[in-house]
Amino acid sequence: MAIIHQFPGYLIRRLHQLSVSIFTQRTQEAGFDLTQLQFAVLSVVDENPEIDQAKLSILVDMDKVTIGDVVSRLETRQLIRRLIKTSDRRARTLTLTKSGKALLRDVQPHVIKIQDEILRSLSPEERFNFVSLITKACRPSD
Amino acid sequence: MAIIHQFPGYLIRRLHQLSVSIFTQRTQEAGFDLTQLQFAVLSVVDENPEIDQAKLSILVDMDKVTIGDVVSRLETRQLIRRLIKTSDRRARTLTLTKSGKALLRDVQPHVIKIQDEILRSLSPEERFNFVSLITKACRPSD
DNA sequence: CGATATTAGTACGTATACGTACTAATTCCG
């Protein structure tokens, strides 16, 4: 077997690839056209109405350029409303539209189910351990 | 905190992002211009001289289109030689050039060091557990 | 042997993902 298959960096990429693939397949099977990141954005905007893109990009851990692209696509699909912020004309406030809210509500139960499927090769106990380890690993070193 | 921050799918993306970021930073600091995937391709081609792109794409778990792009860039940079396979004129055999071999040799120690840094927030014992869990998680369910 | 199916690779399109450079707006501070 190739050496790289033992590298954490490689394994992380592989699992991410698997995770994205399962997400895309399952949501499409359920009749939705939504990526993982688009879901994350809808979810965070729902929790934080009138959030601006800079704060959003921090909450979803994504750079502002990528967020701009994603939001732009969601705006085109009329899932998000983007308005110039009155108190700071550089910023744009984001809010879900009615159909954005409806889509989020409908897709949420599927996404939750998908989370278990992503770790389906692990036992419940292993899943718990894995999530707690990866949560710690994601924290910037102190 | 946002709900998504507890989803395995989100945590996996976040860690992957961190992993890629560390890889890129450290290799650039060391004077190399190489992505994670380009390293993986060089590494596997080194271990399997005259491999074709189809087999390579399986060994690095990447679809053939992406591999075609990556190999094409590595060929342009003269790190990989690509020749039409005589026994099967559809296929292309891949071999590292002298500079490809040299680059791989020089960058390898850095990449190995980077693997530890990716999991720097975990203790040695946690790292061991994490690697064994993620290895299991990457296996397709049976 | 020859029609059909499969396979290797490429072309094209879409969506991340992010660095750098840019504009416009706001803040900071002397």
Next chain:
DNA sequence: CGGAATTAGTACGTATACGTACTAATATCG
């Protein structure tokens, strides 16, 4: 208050990442 620094967002470029459709070459099977 006004110039300098900072910030929000966009434009542009590059590199994954992969689906679909295509061509060319090989394999399969009646």
